[in-house]
Amino acid sequence: MTILHEHHYEEVVAPLPQVGPDSLAEMNLIIYDSVRKDYAINVSWHEDCIRREWGVVKDIDRDEHKIKLVRVDGVWWVPIEKMLQVERV
Numbered sequence: 001m002t003i004l005h006e007h008h009y010e011e012v013v014a015p016l017p018q019v020g021p022d023s024l025a026e027m028n029l030i031i032y033d034s035v036r037k038d039y040a041i042n043v044s045w046h047e048d049c050i051r052r053e054w055g056v057v058k059d060i061d062r063d064e065h066k067i068k069l070v071r072v073d074g075v076w077w078v079p080i081e082k083m084l085q086v087e088r089v
Contacts, residue, residue, distance in 0.1 A: 016084065031057050040071070041087060044083070050084065
C-alpha cells in the first residue's frame with residue numbers, strides 16, 4: 001500500500017530559478033490573505049527536494065522567516081526564502 005504523502009516530493013535535477021520580486025510580492029499577498037480569511041493555499045518550497053503541500057497559514061514567524069502551514073494531518077514550518085510557488089486552492 002502506498003502512502004499518499006510519499007508523492008509530495010520531486011527530485012531536483014536542474015538549478016532552481018530565482019523568484020522575482022513581483023512573484024514574491026504576489027506570494028506574500030496570498031499568504032497574508034490565507035491568514036486573515038482562513039482559506040487553504042498550495043505552497044512549494046525547496047528542502048533537499050521540492051516539497052509541495054497545501055493547508056491554511058496559521059502563523060508567520062518574522063524572526064525565523066517561516067510560515068506555519070496547517071491542515072488536519074500535518075503541520076509544516078516553511079522557510080520563506082526557500083518558497084518557490086504559492087497558489088490559492
